[in-house]
Every structure is written in C-alpha cells, then in structure tokens.
Amino acid sequence: MHEVGLMENALAIALDYATRERAISIHQIALRVGDLSGVEPDALRFAFDVVTQGTIAEQAQLIIETFPTLCYCNVCQIEFRPMELGYECPTCQTWSTSILQGKELELASLEVS
Amino acid sequence: MCTDCGCNEIDSVVLHSATAIHHHAHNHHAHTHHAHTHDDHDQHASSTQTVEVHERLMSKNDRFALQNREIFQSHSLLVLNVLSSPGSGKTALIERMAKAHGHRAGQVGVIVGDLATENDAQRIRAAGATALQITTGTACHLEADMVAHAVAYLDLAKLDLLVIENVGNLVCPAAYDLGETLRVVLLSVTEGEDKPLKYPTAFQSADVVLLTKMDIAEAVGFDQATAIANIRRMAPQAKLFEVSARTGFGMDAWLIYLQSQWNRLHPIVTHEAPIPSEALS
Numbered sequence: 001m002h003e004v005g006l007m008e009n010a011l012a013i014a015l016d017y018a019t020r021e022r023a024i025s026i027h028q029i030a031l032r033v034g035d036l037s038g039v040e041p042d043a044l045r046f047a048f049d050v051v052t053q054g055t056i057a058e059q060a061q062l063i064i065e066t067f068p069t070l071c072y073c074n075v076c077q078i079e080f081r082p083m084e085l086g087y088e089c090p091t092c093q094t095w096s097t098s099i100l101q102g103k104e105l106e107l108a109s110l111e112v113s
Numbered sequence: 114m115c116t117d118c119g120c121n122e123i124d125s126v127v128l129h130s131a132t133a134i135h136h137h138a139h140n141h142h143a144h145t146h147h148a149h150t151h152d153d154h155d156q157h158a159s160s161t162q163t164v165e166v167h168e169r170l171m172s173k174n175d176r177f178a179l180q181n182r183e184i185f186q187s188h189s190l191l192v193l194n195v196l197s198s199p200g201s202g203k204t205a206l207i208e209r210m211a212k213a214h215g216h217r218a219g220q221v222g223v224i225v226g227d228l229a230t231e232n233d234a235q236r237i238r239a240a241g242a243t244a245l246q247i248t249t250g251t252a253c254h255l256e257a258d259m260v261a262h263a264v265a266y267l268d269l270a271k272l273d274l275l276v277i278e279n280v281g282n283l284v285c286p287a288a289y290d291l292g293e294t295l296r297v298v299l300l301s302v303t304e305g306e307d308k309p310l311k312y313p314t315a316f317q318s319a320d321v322v323l324l325t326k327m328d329i330a331e332a333v334g335f336d337q338a339t340a341i342a343n344i345r346r347m348a349p350q351a352k353l354f355e356v357s358a359r360t361g362f363g364m365d366a367w368l369i370y371l372q373s374q375w376n377r378l379h380p381i382v383t384h385e386a387p388i389p390s391e392a393l394s
Contacts, residue, residue, distance in 0.1 A: 002254075002285050006170045013168050021164055031170075038288050038314050086310075086346040095349040106169045113161040 003039055006105070007047035013107050014057055023112035026057040034067040034104035041066060069102035174289055177257035181264065181292025188269040189378045191371070192277065194291050196315055197299035198308075199281030202325040204233045205358040206299065207276050211242035213368055218242055220273040224263045226255040226280040233278065243267065254285035257292055273375070283308070287315040295320040295374065298351075300344070302326045302335035309340075309347040316347040321354065323367065328357035 010031065018026050029048075033041055041064045048062045072079050073089035073096050080090055087096040169175060185192050195203050204225075211218045218241030225233045226247045234246035245263050247255065260277060269275070277293060279286040298319040300308055303326060309316040316322065322344050330337060337355075344353060352370060356363035 002288065009170045009173055013166065013170070013172070017164050017166055021162070027161060036314070036317075038284075088346075095346060097350045105171065107166045109166055110164040111161055112164060 003043040003047040004051065006039060007044055007051045010048075010107050011051050011055065011057060014110055015055065017110055018056060018112050021112055024056060026060045026110055026112050028061045028063060028109075028111035029057065030063040030065065030108045030110070032065050032067065032104045032106050032108045034102040035069045036099065036102035037105040039105065065108070067101050067104050070100045071096040072098040072100050074098060171288070171290075174257045177261050178290040178292040181257055181261055184264065184269070185275070185292060185294065188272070190269055190272060190275055191295070191375050191378055192275045192291075192293045193295050193297050194277045194279060194286075194293035195297045195299065196279050196283065196286050196319075197281060197301070197325075198283050198304060201281070201299040201301040201304065202358055203278050203281070203299060204236055206323070206325060206356070207237055207242070207278060208240040209358040209361065209364060210274075210276070210368070210371075211237060211240040213364060214241070214273070217273060220271060222267050222269070222272040222275040223278060224255075224260060224267075224275070225278045226259070228253070228280065243272070249280060253280055253282045254289055255279050255291060256289050260291045274371070283312040283315045287312075287318050294378070297321045297323060298348075299323045299325050300340065302330040302337075302340075303333050306336045306340040306343060309343040313347050316344065316351070319348050319351040321370075322348055322351045324353070324355045326357060326359075327355045327362050328360045 010029065014026055014029050031044070033039060033044070044064060045062055052058050052060060069082055069087075070079055071082055071087045071089075073092065073094060075094045076089055076091045078089075078091065079100060080096075082088065082096075083090065087099070088094070089096055195207070197203050207221075207223055211221045211223075214221050221242040223234070223237045223242050223244040224247060225237065225244060226249055227233055228251060229248050231246040231248070234244040237244040245266055247259055247263055249255070249259070255277065264275075267275070277291055279291075283298075296319050298315050298321070300322060302324065309322075324337075324340065324344075341353065344351070354363055354367045354370065356367055358364070
C-alpha cells in the first residue's frame with residue numbers, strides 16, 4: 001500500500017531512539033504487523049533495504065512479527081478468528097465489529113550499540 | 114509514498130489559496146525527549162543493547178490528526194472525510210450539499226485533494242461553498258499534516274461544516290486519520306456490488322456509507338440487495354444512505370442525519386440551524 005513511506009517513518013523513529021541512546025549502529029529493528037494493518041510484510045522488507053541505505057541501520061536485520069485477526073462476539077462472549085471476509089461469529093453468525101487484534105503496526109524494539 | 118501507486122512526493126504538495134489564518138496558538142508536537150539521564154553522555158554506548166520502543170509507524174500522522182481533532186473540537190466543527198474511488202460522485206455530492214445549505218452555502222468549508230488541477234475546488238466554489246484545493250503531486254491520499262496546513266487558510270469559526278474530499282482512491286486514504294468527526298465512504302451504482310468485499314479496509318473504517326448515483330441504478334443493472342448485503346457485511350457499524358446528487362433523491366435523509374450529528378456537537382442550540390428547513394422540503 002504505502003510501505004516505503006511507513007518504513008521511512010519506522011527508520012525515523014529508530015534513528016531518533018538510537019540517537020537518544022548515543023548508539024553508532026542499529027543491528028536489529030523489530031516490527032509488529034497485524035493482518036488488518038493493510039501492509040504487506042514482503043513490501044516492508046523491500047522498502048527496508050531501500051530506505052536504510054547510507055544510514056546507521058544499513059546492516060540491520062528486520063524482524064517482522066505478524067498478528068492474525070482476532071474478533072470478539074458480543075452475543076456469545078467469545079473470541080474468534082474470522083475465517084473469511086467479514087467478521088462472522090462461527091457460533092451464532094452475528095457480524096462482529098469488535099476487533100481485538102490485527103491492526104498492529106508498530107516499531108516494537110531495536111538492538112543498538 | 115505508496116509502493117502500489119508509485120507516489121512518493123508528499124513534499125510536493127501545493128495548496129491553492131490566499132492568506133493563512135493561524136489557529137495554532139500552541140504547539141502539540143509533544144516529542145518526548147530523554148526520560149532518563151545518561152552518565153556517559155560524552156561516550157557512545159559500546160555494547161549491544163535492546164531498546165523497547167512500541168511506537169506506531171503512523172505516529173507522526175496520528176499526532177497531526179490529534180492536533181486537527183482538537184482544533185475542530187474547539188470550534189464544535191463537524192468534519193467529514195469523504196473517501197471513494199475516482200468518479201464515484203464525491204464532488205457532485207458536495208456541490209449538492211452546498212446548494213442545499215441555501216444562503217449559508219459559504220459556511221460550508223471544503224478541502225479538496227487531487228493529484229493535479231483545481232477543477233473540483235472551482236466546481237464547489239461555483240456551488241457557493243468555501244473551497245481550498247490541495248494538489249498532492251503524485252501522492253495518492255491526504256495526510257493529517259496536509260489538512261493541518263490547509264485548515265490554517267480557513268476561518269473555522271465561521272463554518273457550519275467542513276468537508277474533506279480525499280484523493281479518489283479506496284486503498285491508501287483509509288489508513289490515514291485526518292482528525293475527522295465522520296468518515297464517509299461512497300459506493301456508486303456503476304462500480305459493482307462486490308466492491309466492499311474487494312476494499313475491506315475503507316468500508317470497515319466507515320461511519321457512513323453512501324450509495325451514490327441511485328438515479329441510474331436501474332439503467333446499469335445495479336443489484337441493490339447484493340450491494341447492501343455486502344456493505345452490511347463489511348461495515349455493520351456504518352449508517353447507510355442511498356442518494357442521487359443529480360436528482361436530489363435521498364438527500365433529505367442524509368442532510369437530516371448530518372443535522373443530527375451537528376446537534377450532538379452543539380447540545381445547546383443558540384445558533385440558527387445550519388441546514389435551512391426549505392432545503393429539506
């Protein structure tokens with residue numbers, strides 16, 4: 001979708017934190033990406049290689065932890081993993097609007113020295 | 114900015130307007146700096162360490178969206194972020210809404226995003242509204258900081274309603290909060306009944322879905338029941354209205370709903386109601 005821009009944001013956040021820690025090199029950047037975040041991990045990896053060139057994160061390893069969509073049914077009061085498009089409760093077939101997990105899109109941690 | 118769309122020139126955004134009015138009496142750029150002290154400020158850290166961050170990649174946009182929302186709320190301003198594919202009738206809808214505002218059409222503010230040309234803003238101005246065009250160059254969506262910049266050119270205290278017409282695109286704009294009160298997603302009858310299934314993110318994020326161009330639904334063989342079922346499936350949270358900007362069909366219900374949302378922001382109504390009653394008859 002707009003992975004280059006998002007990865008530029010991620011790099012800016014990483015460089016900011018690295019500067020605060022007075023680090024001279026970033027070895028690892030760990031992202032948390034939900035299935036509903038609208039971004040493709042492969043496109044993020046491609047963008048990562050492009051945007052880190054010439055920075056202290058050039059040699060960094062990119063770790064992407066993905067999170068499947070998890071919904072909550074208010075009728076059955078259960079959590080469920082939606083199986084296809086739409087968030088239909090497998091028990092009562094009600095459409096859920098309560099999304100517990102899957103929208104994550106964050107920089108979780110860095111390894112620096 | 115978007116790998117799919119090939120847009121990467123957010124910095125090339127051009128705003129077509131006159132003098133800026135600065136609403137920003139204070140700065141919300143709450144960058145947190147050193148929460149801890151370093152004993153070795155003159156030396157680089159030598160060993161590898163893990164730094165916990167947990168910051169959203171959209172945090173820059175989120176900060177501007179929050180700032181926009183605070184400014185809008187300080188004016189009790191109802192703000193719509195209108196999303197659709199190109200050609201779904203966003204501009205025609207806004208023209209009709211401005212005209213329905215009667216003698217107060219100038220109090221409808223519109224920020225229009227397009228890659229190029231000022232055509233849409235000119236159309237909306239001709240309908241009586243106060244319109245600003247943002248040309249984004251190659252960027253396929255509006256971001257909250259572009260809206261913050263544009264808003265500085267509007268006298269928000271004089272507006273009854275602010276409509277942000279996003280760039281025609283059902284993918285990328287859905288990911289960017291602009292600080293709006295309501296997100297309005299359009300689906301025109303010419304687009305195919307399965308569009309809500311194909312572009313789930315936009316519909317899932319909608320507060321309102323408008324089925325547009327209803328006057329030609331029959332001519333194009335629009336399967337209304339299937340389209341509504343698909344909208345209900347992907348956007349069970351959204352209010353649904355069927356409208357035609359050309360004939361005015363369904364506009365009353367949509368405008369009454371907007372009036373109800375305006376009333377929620379103005380619990381004690383001391384102003385003239387923003388939508389003249391003659392427009393609803």
